Amino acid sequence: MPVGSITSSAPEPPVDLVDVSAAPSPNLERRRPAGRRIEVWEPEDETFWRGGGRRVATRNLQISIFAEFLGFAVWALWSIVVPQLSAAGFALSVDQQFWLIAIPSLVGATLRIPYTFAVPRFGGRNWTVVSALLLLLPTAALAIVVQHPGVPFAVLMLVAALAGVGGGNFASSMANISFFYPEAEKGKALGLNAAGGNLGTAAVQFAVPLVIVGAAGIHLERAGLMFIPLILLAAVLAWKWMDNLAATRSDPKAFAAATRSRHTWIISFLYIGTFGSFIGYSGAFPTLIKSQYPTVTLSIAFLGALVGSIARPLGGFVADRLGGGRVTVVSYCVMALAAIGVITALRGGGFGLFLSSFLVLFVASGLGNGSLYRMIPAVFQATAEPDATGTVTLAARTAARRAAAGCIGIAGAIGAFGGFLIPRGFAISKSVAGSLVPALWIFVGVYLVMAVVTWAVYVRRTTPLGADAI
Structure with missing residues (x-):
């Protein structure tokens, strides 16, 4: 039975038009609709919420936290790469180093409002997949550019700016999760989502210095490569297990x-x-x-x-x-x-x-x-x-x-x-x-x-x- 459907003796409605508010039950997730689209979502209805709504919301929250965790990690990636650039053969001034640290934040902040409107426009599940896959751009580009110390500084700036897409993920993730929860539980859910994302900054600063060290010295390209399988995993999980809510509307x-x-x-x-x-x-x-x-x-x-x-x-x-x-x-x-x-x-x-x-x-x-x-x-x-x-x-x-x-x-x-x-x-x-x-x-x-x-x-x-x- 699809997400958003129910057990009923009545003839089953078309898969994409299942009305979960009509008769909620613990079997809410037995079959999933094509396109992972839930037409009716009533979290303020206690019967609906206890009859499977909470379980669906929790599953979407868990995957959202993972995807946002990676977004913050990629957003902060240059913060831990920049201090290692000299060991990789780059000769940068102090001002240039701080530009590379600052530019992802500038881009990420600018992207936050359009990312918020992307959820109602494309669907929370769909945009989580897209926003996760976009993280492949800054990570793959970083893995390439750090192997060429002679590249112009403008190229480094462009690649660092790409990391700003990770900052936009916060806005779309928070907007999406807010639609899933009732008002009484929204604060806790959004707090967990935000904290999980913020931890990505700590994780990348802890892991990168350990991963880039090899027998032959510093392998700074690993700072980007290490995220590629995780990004693909997040996209697959979102595609397979997250949902779009028809009730989401831009405001x-x-x-x-x-x-x-x-x-x-x-x-x-x-x-x-x-x-x-x-x-x-x-x-x-x-x-x-x-x-x-x-x-x-x-x-x-x-x-x-x-x-x-x-x-x-x-x-x-x-x-x-x-x-x-x-x-x-x-x-x-x-x-x-x-x-x-x-x-x-x-x-x-x-x-x-x-x-x-x-x-x-x-x-x-x-x-x-x-x-x-x-x-x-x-x-x-x-x-x-x-x-x-x-x-x-x-x-x-x-x-x-x-x-x-x-x-x-x-x-x-x-x-x-x-x-x-x-x-x-x-x-x-x-x-x-x-x-x-x-x-x-x-x-x-x-x-x-x-x-x-x-x-x-x-x-x-x-x-x-x-x-x-x-």
Whole structure:
């Protein structure tokens, strides 16, 4: 029996038109429809959800996490390749190295909004297959280009830019999974999906230094080749076991509504400080270690992305209990203090202080990332327009949810630009002042500004949102 079908004594409807909401049962997955298309999907219906809907959603989530994990890994691939390029015969300036680290984030951030609309247009299962196969381009191109140290820098930039397709995967994956789950379970599912993807950054920074070492020296092409079988596996799993939901529809009005709210732009600015810092520091961390402490093994760089990824769902959990605004303010303050710790380490404090300060920075960015993400629906619900009687109607709450969804897409794209700004900030600082310290002081100042903005808009008790403990 296809996914979305039921056991019934009535004549069976055509395979692609099975109505799973009519009589849900535990046999929901016994036969799968051609094209893996489910015509009716009602996760808010308890009977439907318990009768097989949860099982279908879980299967799609598991494959989505794997595909997104690979997307993040490919997105971060150049962060761990760049410090090894000199061993492969490339002679690059500091500015060129940071360009190669920054350009995938720039491309990935730009792709996030079109990737979000790809799911309703092509289907979640179909787009997961396509977006996974697109990862073959940056990985195969990297495997070729790193074997030719004489290639022009422009070619390296083009190949590094291709890795940006991995950054777009996050947006389409989150959009797709959001359609499968009821509101009560959507936060947990999206948190798992996001955390699983973020872990791809840590995994690639741990694995690549181990894989590229051979008896004859550095084999940097393996950094790309190692992903090709995994990418093909993800595409096959998605094609065979994921589903398209007919009920998914693009909602450009949600984006339009979000753009009209000042909170969308405030939150997008704040998201640069949390998610943007996670991506930016993840990209730059291996190169910073290599340049500042050349005797330290490069594999240790994975710890930053690892603790930041783990802290993300924890941030949402703590925000549910203490309020997202408060947790976000504390996160920015801790990030500022940790950045000062890095400055102290660079001025002679030693590698132990450098590493521990950066790990605190990663944890705080992860906590802030989770808490700020949790704030978005709460902010839009709290600012829903009441009617003439002062009552917030169901229609107003529905409109607020749609605007919040649009805000998530916009903030996710803008926040990812932090992955470009931080490496470029380090490059400019190094080129102009000969040190990373000026860039770090600027980051400290930005975090403090973000803490003040968050407090003033979302925490201060004299404001409506502060009174609501957003």
